[in-house]
Amino acid sequence: MSRIQFIEPVTRIEGHAKISIQLDEQGQVSLARFHVLEFRGFEKICEGRPFQEMPGLMSRTCGICPVSHVLASSKAGDMLLGVEIPIAAAQQRRLLNYAQILQSHALSFFHLSSPDFLMGMDAPPAQRNIFGLLQNEADFVRRGIRLRQFGQRVIELVGGKKVHPGWSGPGGVHHRFTSEQRDEILGWIPEATESLSIALDRWKGLIDSFRPEMDFMGNFPSLFLATVNEHGGLEYYDGLIRIVDGRGNAIAEKLDPKRYFTYLGEASEDYSYVKFPYYQPFGYPQGHYRVGPLARLNVATYAGTPRADRELKEFKQRGEGAVCESFHFHLARLIEMIHSVERIEELMANPDLYGENIHAHASLNRREGVGSCEAPRGTLFHHYWVDPEGLMERANLLIATSQNNQAMNLSVDQAARRFLKASASGEFEEGMLNRLEAAIRCYDPCLSCSTHALGQMPLVVDVIGADGSLIRRIARDS
Amino acid sequence: MRTLLIACGNSLRGDDGVAHRVLELLGARAEARSVMQLTPELAAEIAGFDTVVFLDAAAGIQTVIIEDVPQPTAPAPLSHVSRSSEVVALSIALFGFHGRALECRIPVADFAAGQQLSPVAERFANQAAQLLRERTS
Secondary structure, three states, X not given: OOEEEEEEOOOOOEOOEEEXXXXXXXXXXXXXXXXXXOOOOHHHHHXXXXXXXXXXXXXXXXXXXXXXHHHHHHHHHHHHHOOOOOHHHHHHHHHHHHXXXXXXXXXXXXXXXXXXXXHOOOOOOOOOOHHHHHXXXXXXXXXXXXXXXXXXXXXXXXXXXXXXXXXXXXXXXXXXXXXHHHHHHHHHHHHHHHHHHHHHHHHHXXXXXXXXXXXXXXXXXXXEEEEEOOOOEEOOOOOEEEEEOOOOOEEEEEEOHHHHHHOEEEEEEOOEEEEEEEEHHHOOOOOOEEOOHHHHHXXXXXXXXXXHHHHHHHHHOOOOOOOOEHHHHHHHHHHHHHHHHHHHHHHHOOHHHHOOOOEOOOOOOOOEEEEEEEEOOEEEEEEEEEOOOOEEEEEEEEOHHHHOHHHHHHHHHHHHHHHOOOOOOOOOOHHHHHHHHHHHHXXXXXXXXXXXXXXXXXXXXXXEOOOOOEEEEEEEOO | OOEEEEEEOOOOEHHXXXXXXXXXXXXXXXXXXXXXXXXXXXXXXXXXXXXXXXXXXXXXXXXXXXXXXXXXXXOOOOOOOOOHHHHHHHHHHHHOOOOEEEEEEEEOOOOOOEOOOOHHHHHHHHHHHHHHHHHHO
């Protein structure tokens, strides 16, 4: 009789999830799965409300990437109005998206994952955390916090409020960008640039010591999907969808994100509330794909800023056409942070950002609207249907984390088979379990950010015997 | 004496947004910050204050509790969601915070999706506001 081992909830990621590990009669892993148990239901709250309220409402689906939801929602609203927004408004939205990428990636890299890198995957959990880093790596930790603070400050300066920026809505934005805002933002650039150079050099020096993790924490061919500009370069706010395979071959190009439902499908599995999106022409599950930093760097042919272009060129040499190791999400995040800072600085010198015309006025012209953008974790789609009065009839959100759902499951399974070896008494070493979690943390999933009040997330490991009884429960505060 | 009030919670999750209601009741009494969840950069932001109060919803208590933020008993890995004790500890270690840090925990009853506070949360929001007025006056 096989045994099921549960690890729940996964620590240091958002929301609630668990990992189940099925062992065969010899005690070897036969299957591992990543279960998402939290049901969000925000789409339901939208029904019956004016579509103009959606950006503000949708921003509260997530405490980490509210700007992404504001942008996708605003763009869906732009489509409902049937307008093309002024260039100054589009540039302002771009600016905040880069700030959002920066602050979110800083949290993921410096706070959530760097303890694994700097202290080692096998370090005791009591030390392998941000406080453990303070003794020897205080400057590194401080720089990570300051980078995040920079991103948040840009959002606050322009958006007015950090978490629920209501500065953008259907038709554009509500306030002009000012030279005072520019001056403060420019003041942060040198420190941000220096911190990212230090972090990148550090990470490049360490990365080869993680060869087993690279090879067995989600190393498989898959499709990669991301937004690119008309020339195939990195684009986060407005562009076309491009899909490449695990060899870097273009599978689909210049797909309209507003028509995502014609080429992306969503499958369901009974063990997860999160759906399993796939590329329709390939079917499910063969058409599963990855989104986010790794996908963007695989899909884009160039970055468009000097330092990021150099790093992207070097990054691409790590794969044969495409970099397939999910462990390289971390390196991709660093490169995207560098790119974001370069773009922010570039935008400060762009006269379009300072334009007076920031809003296109119109009444409702369509009953259906789709907005998309590149959120920190990947491509985000908001799809709205409204009645003739502009009241929401239905909403569908296709979020980045769900698009990586199948990849996370494959990564957990691969890591479990490689790293988990139970002792005779059914125990696993801490470092083994951490590698399982680290496989998921590569994707930095954000499963249900809106449930902060549910408290801390202890790691619980249940060891279930062949007869189904609980042999051992391991718990640690995390 | 500079005091910073940090209200934490998601106002789309019913009573989880009670801390924001307390800030509304207090008006412009102190410098304030509304956040959906605590995050590490708050460690830098609180550094210049003499007192910081973290306001949050709490299930399973019967009255408003204002008490010192505990020292983290064991270093804990951070989620996207930080604890107040972690924010304070980071601020002390990295940004020189040497003020007083308090938690104001407000009893609540219902975390269901929606923007309305329950009568229980509304009542205790008023109590919390009153207690904070006394503390900051």
